[in-house]
Amino acid sequence: MQNRPLLFILLCFVLLSEGFRPKQNQSKLSPPLQLKGIDSIAMRSVDGSQSSLKQYSNAKGFIIVFTCNHCPFAQLYSSRLNALHTQYSSKQVPLIAINSMDSMMYAEEGFIGMQEKAKKEGFKFPYLQDAAQTFGKTFHAEHTPQAFVIWKDSSHYNIKYQGSIDDNGQDSAHIQNHYIEDAVDALLNNTPVNVPNTESFGCRIFYRKP
Amino acid sequence: MNRFILMIALFWSIGIKAQYKQLWIPDTLVGPTYQLTLKDTFAQLKTGNQTITGGINQNSFWGPTLIMYKGQQVSLNVQNTLNDSSTLHWHGMHLPAVMDGGPHQIIPPGSIWKPYWTVNNQASTLWYHPHLHEMTLEHLSKGLGGFIIIRDSQEAQLKLPRTYGVDDIPLVLTSRRFTTNNQFVVQNVAYGDYMLSNGVMNAQIGLPKQFVRLRILNAEIERGYNLGFSDNRTFYIIGNDGGLLNAPVAVNRVKLMVGERIEIMVDLSQDALNSSIDLKAYNSNQAFGFPGGEPSTNGQFGSLLNNTDFNVLHINVIASTSNPINSLPTQLINNTYLSSNDATISRTINITNGNPGGTPFNFDNSSFQLNKINKTVQLDAIEKWTIANNNVFGHTFHIHDVQFKIVDRNGSATAVGNYESGWKDVMYVPRAEKVTFVARFNDYADAIHPFMYHCHFSNHEDDGMMGQFVVEPNTSIPTQNVRQGFNVYPNPASKRVFIQLDQPDLGIYYITITDVLGRTKFMLPQPNVASGIDISQLSKGLYTITLTDNTFKQTISKTFVVE
Numbered sequence: 001m002q003n004r005p006l007l008f009i010l011l012c013f014v015l016l017s018e019g020f021r022p023k024q025n026q027s028k029l030s031p032p033l034q035l036k037g038i039d040s041i042a043m044r045s046v047d048g049s050q051s052s053l054k055q056y057s058n059a060k061g062f063i064i065v066f067t068c069n070h071c072p073f074a075q076l077y078s079s080r081l082n083a084l085h086t087q088y089s090s091k092q093v094p095l096i097a098i099n100s101m102d103s104m105m106y107a108e109e110g111f112i113g114m115q116e117k118a119k120k121e122g123f124k125f126p127y128l129q130d131a132a133q134t135f136g137k138t139f140h141a142e143h144t145p146q147a148f149v150i151w152k153d154s155s156h157y158n159i160k161y162q163g164s165i166d167d168n169g170q171d172s173a174h175i176q177n178h179y180i181e182d183a184v185d186a187l188l189n190n191t192p193v194n195v196p197n198t199e200s201f202g203c204r205i206f207y208r209k210p
Numbered sequence: 211m212n213r214f215i216l217m218i219a220l221f222w223s224i225g226i227k228a229q230y231k232q233l234w235i236p237d238t239l240v241g242p243t244y245q246l247t248l249k250d251t252f253a254q255l256k257t258g259n260q261t262i263t264g265g266i267n268q269n270s271f272w273g274p275t276l277i278m279y280k281g282q283q284v285s286l287n288v289q290n291t292l293n294d295s296s297t298l299h300w301h302g303m304h305l306p307a308v309m310d311g312g313p314h315q316i317i318p319p320g321s322i323w324k325p326y327w328t329v330n331n332q333a334s335t336l337w338y339h340p341h342l343h344e345m346t347l348e349h350l351s352k353g354l355g356g357f358i359i360i361r362d363s364q365e366a367q368l369k370l371p372r373t374y375g376v377d378d379i380p381l382v383l384t385s386r387r388f389t390t391n392n393q394f395v396v397q398n399v400a401y402g403d404y405m406l407s408n409g410v411m412n413a414q415i416g417l418p419k420q421f422v423r424l425r426i427l428n429a430e431i432e433r434g435y436n437l438g439f440s441d442n443r444t445f446y447i448i449g450n451d452g453g454l455l456n457a458p459v460a461v462n463r464v465k466l467m468v469g470e471r472i473e474i475m476v477d478l479s480q481d482a483l484n485s486s487i488d489l490k491a492y493n494s495n496q497a498f499g500f501p502g503g504e505p506s507t508n509g510q511f512g513s514l515l516n517n518t519d520f521n522v523l524h525i526n527v528i529a530s531t532s533n534p535i536n537s538l539p540t541q542l543i544n545n546t547y548l549s550s551n552d553a554t555i556s557r558t559i560n561i562t563n564g565n566p567g568g569t570p571f572n573f574d575n576s577s578f579q580l581n582k583i584n585k586t587v588q589l590d591a592i593e594k595w596t597i598a599n600n601n602v603f604g605h606t607f608h609i610h611d612v613q614f615k616i617v618d619r620n621g622s623a624t625a626v627g628n629y630e631s632g633w634k635d636v637m638y639v640p641r642a643e644k645v646t647f648v649a650r651f652n653d654y655a656d657a658i659h660p661f662m663y664h665c666h667f668s669n670h671e672d673d674g675m676m677g678q679f680v681v682e683p684n685t686s687i688p689t690q691n692v693r694q695g696f697n698v699y700p701n702p703a704s705k706r707v708f709i710q711l712d713q714p715d716l717g718i719y720y721i722t723i724t725d726v727l728g729r730t731k732f733m734l735p736q737p738n739v740a741s742g743i744d745i746s747q748l749s750k751g752l753y754t755i756t757l758t759d760n761t762f763k764q765t766i767s768k769t770f771v772v773e
Contacts, residue, residue, distance in 0.1 A: 070293065073252050077370050105317050106293050107729055164391065168251065170260050187453055199391045201262050203250050 018172075034138070035157045036151065041135050043098070043128035044111065046118040052126055053157075058093060061187060063095040063153035063180055064090060065165065066136060068144040069113045070106070072204035077137040077145050082167075084165075084180055085125040093149075093184050095125045100136025101144070102208050135208050146200040149183045149193075151209045160187055163198030213494070225337045230414035230524050233407060235375040236275045236356060239269075244276055246338075247255040247289045248317075248354060249298055255411065256404075259392045264292060264352030269671035273356030276338070276379055278329045280362035285326040290317040295342060296349055300358065301637045302336035302451055302613070303327070305679070307659035308608055308720065308735040311579060313343040314659060315733070322747075323733040333365030334453035334633075335380075335425040335471045336342065343580060344675075347431060347668035348396045351386065353409060355429060364543050365454060371423035371535045379415065382427045383435055383466070383516055383522060400432040401502060401513035403509035405491075407523050411473065415522035417478055420534035423448070424489075425473050428466045432667045433515070434491075434604070434638070437522065438463040439476065440488040446538055448466070451472030452613035453634025454542040456655070463492060467606045468501070469636035470668030472629070479536055481527040489523040491515075499621075499641035501667070510753055518627030521609045545632065548648040550617045553594035557585065559663075559677075561599045561639065570591070571665065572674035578664075584664075585675035589655040589684050597639050603671065604640045610661035611681065614649035649672055655683035658719075658763060669711060692716065694766060696758040702771040705740040717760030727751045736760065748772045 039053035053062060063128045065086060067074045085095035093191035111129050130136050137158075139148055149161035161183035166175045183193045227727065239245075251265040266273030278284055288298050295318045299311035308315070309325035319321045336358040340349035357380045371377035385402025387395040406415035428435055431559075439445065439462070446458035451471050466472055494517050496503035506512030559630055564571035576584070587593060594617070598605045610715065613633035619625035620643055631639065640646050664676035695712035713720070718739065723732040731748060745753075749772070756767045 013563075045706075068293075070291070071250055073260070075252075101293065103730070106726060108291075109293075116237075146706070164259075167391070168259050170254065199393065201389075201390055201391060201393045203262075206293070 038138055043130055046115045048128045051126055058092050060092045060162050065097050066100055066103045066141040066144050066146045067097050068099050068109055069117045070108045071144045073202045074144040077165055082124045087185055091124055091188060097125055097127045098130050098135055099113050100130040100141055100205050101131050102206055109200040136205055141205055143200045143202040145202050151187050160193050161196050215509045223424055230412050231410050233413040233415040234410050236272060238277050240274045240277045241284045242282055243285045245287045248292045251339060256392045261392050264354040275357040278360050280329050280332060280360060283328045284468045290319055290321055293319055297341045298338055299341035300338050300373055307655045307656045307661050308639045310340050312662045321733055329360060331360050332453040333362040334360050335473055337427055344672045345670050350422040350668050351394050351396045359599055368539055369535055371421060376421045382429050384429045394565050398510045400511050403514040405520060419481060419527050420479050421475050421477050423475050426466060426470045430468050430636050431669055432464055434467045434500055436463055438492050440490055440622050445474050445476040447472055447629050448475055448542060449630030451635045455632040455688045456540050458538055461629055464594055464629050467638040469606050469608050475538055478527050483527060485527050486526050488521050490519055491522055492519050494518050501604055518552035519644040542767045547615045547738050550648060552592045552691055553592040555591055555647050558598055558726045560597045561601045561605060564601060569765040571670045571675045573677050578676040578742055583660055583680050585679035587651045587679050589681055590652050592650045594646060594648050596644050598644045599639045599641055601641060606636050606665040606666040607639050608636045609663040612648035612649040616647050618646045620644055624686050641697050651681050655681045690762040694758055694764050698755055698768050698770045702773040704773055707745055707748045707770060708742040709739045718757060719760040720758040722756045745772060
């Protein structure tokens with residue numbers, strides 16, 4: 001074909017662009033999630049230290065919240081996350097915020113941006129960068145914000161709740177379901193979690209291709 | 211007792227009115243330079259939780275209306291702050307393929323794409339929307355898109371309503387299905403359950419007691435709208451996709467299918483002040499194959515709005531403006547249309563596949579491939595394309611680059627409706643019908659970058675019901691015998707870099723600037739670099755500038771430092 005060299009150039013254009021094109025997340029939450037070893041995954045905290053769940057030797061469980069710097073819907077939750085952390089860290093259920101966004105793709109999600117956000121919004125909880133996206137992949141996290149309540153059962157953790165933080169992002173006065181509080185309170189009282197699963201939504205987390 | 215009944219009636223009517231929300235009128239941007247920032251955001255569409263949406267500039271669903279003038283050179287700065295790649299296509303615009311915003315002009319997150327062109331289209335209502343292959347449905351569903359209104363001197367001379375948002379109303383029709391948590395459903399969905407007019411549910415507007423103009427766009431996934439007014443009044447189609455008709459066409463119903471626009475005028479001068487009238491979709495009892503005529507109310511092809519009549523816009527008649535349009539022009543403009551005899555090339559495209567569980571709908575049994583050119587058209591050719599739908603369902607066919615004239619339906623010129631007698635870039639192809647158009651492919655040849663043709667149902671397009679064509683120059687492509695080279699100066703730079711070409715005659719086809727981690731920062735198609743490239747937005751660091759020349763399409767790179 002006459003245009004073969006030109007077609008090749010066109011293909012190069014496309015491939016170049018495709019390299020930057022995040023693919024749709026195909027993975028739906030496909031239970032059972034294997035959380036074995038998650039307490040050993042070390043991530044950099046905005047205070048500069050390396051942090052892992054293992055350091056919280058007294059923790060009964062954790063509120064894990066996948067969040068990020070730029071997502072406007074995730075930004076609505078900063079003060080509510082502080083309140084959750086304050087409420088439950090003294091009960092050995094600390095809140096840990098994780099940024100699993102691909103900072104290679106989205107410069108705004110880089111570590112300096114995380115430090116700036118944590119400072120500006122007065123995060124009282126650890127904000128960790130999941131630079132290799134290992135933590136996010138382990139949880140099959142799909143959005144920011146997306147919350148998990150995990151509970152320690154002898155030597156490993158089980159997911160007891162996953163989904164939204166509550167049911168009204170912008171208007172906290174009209175929240176009808178405090179999913180996290182309800183789940184953690186139930187677990188602290190050794191009672192079943194009534195709503196173990198809700199829909200998560202927000203900005204999509206895209207995972208780098210291996 | 212009568213007073214009591216009156217009171218109840220009054221409260222009832224107030225209650226009815228209270229359910230409506232004011233139609234949002236998009237803000238306007240006037241050129242010659244337009245800044246469009248795509249962003250992740252959210253909107254309060256239903257009671258309870260907010261819906262994750264995509265916005266443009268300050269808007270949270272649907273973007274600003276771009277006002278352009280024929281003959282004007284316009285420059286667009288499209289900044290993608292989404293956390294996903296996207297594209298922005300200028301639907302209906304006649305412009306170079308490399309500026310067109312199709313699936314090849316992918317704008318990665320954090321990048322700025324700077325297309326520019328001279329507006330050649332006549333006065334018309336166009337629109338812009340994402341066109342990223344396999345993601346168009348999702349990005350369109352989020353609300354990314356906007357109107358383009360082109361004005362010209364011919365249209366300006368006519369006595370037509372022209373005061374934007376007052377007697378000249380942009381109206382984009384779509385519907386959405388929501389999850390229990392108020393989020394858009396974007397997979398396995400052909401129809402929404404809730405009507406959104408300019409992004410507003412149960413929309414109402416006050417319109418003056420005179421002739422008003424509605425510029426209506428169907429930006430649905432699949433649904434068609436059989437539009438009419440609740441009192442069955444006559445209204446007048448004055449424009450199709452590509453501009454004004456020769457003369458108004460009187461109708462009391464018109465089908466507006468996905469991607470199509472119509473401009474209508476409706477006379478409210480005889481309506482009582484404070485009276486109301488509804489613009490409605492009369493979608494019940496449509497022929498089999500009409501998108502949205504299916505009987506079911508749920509599932510992939512069901513919807514609460516299927517096979518029923520529903521409100522599109524509640525209109526309250528308010529006082530007339532100081533300079534009302536009180537009559538309808540008998541003539542509009544003199545279009546010189548193409549006819550079947552003008553065409554020197556004929557092509558037929560068959561709509562194929564689409565059986566449940568099998569290959570999705572495609573053209574000629576071939577699904578879209580980004581690196582396959584399906585058709586090659588010679589510059590200045592006048593071609594006749596027949597789209598044959600011996601298939602199970604209706605579709606809308608859209609072609610980039612050109613405005614066309616529909617010349618026959620099933621071989622009959624008289625079967626082409628007066629309502630679709632103007633310039634078009636989308637046409638409805640019902641099942642068991644062949645529809646033929648004629649178009650001239652002039653002005654913009656590019657043997658590399660293709661234009662698209664596709665079904666404008668975004669789910670069908672995403673699934674591969676799309677092809678691409680290049681418009682080939684009439685001159686032969688030169689054999690490469692000169693190598694391009696260039697220098698970047700100053701280096702280091704802080705605000706602006708300049709390009710010095712070793713072979714200026716070869717021209718520049720494309721420049722990209724990437725940071726040290728390979729993130730694209732700028733995409734500059736066919737840039738004019740005489741006054742340098744503004745890099746003041748770049749943070750300090752090392753960058754690579756990659757230049758493709760316009761003659762041989764050689765690609766070479768240099769690095770420079772921003773300090």
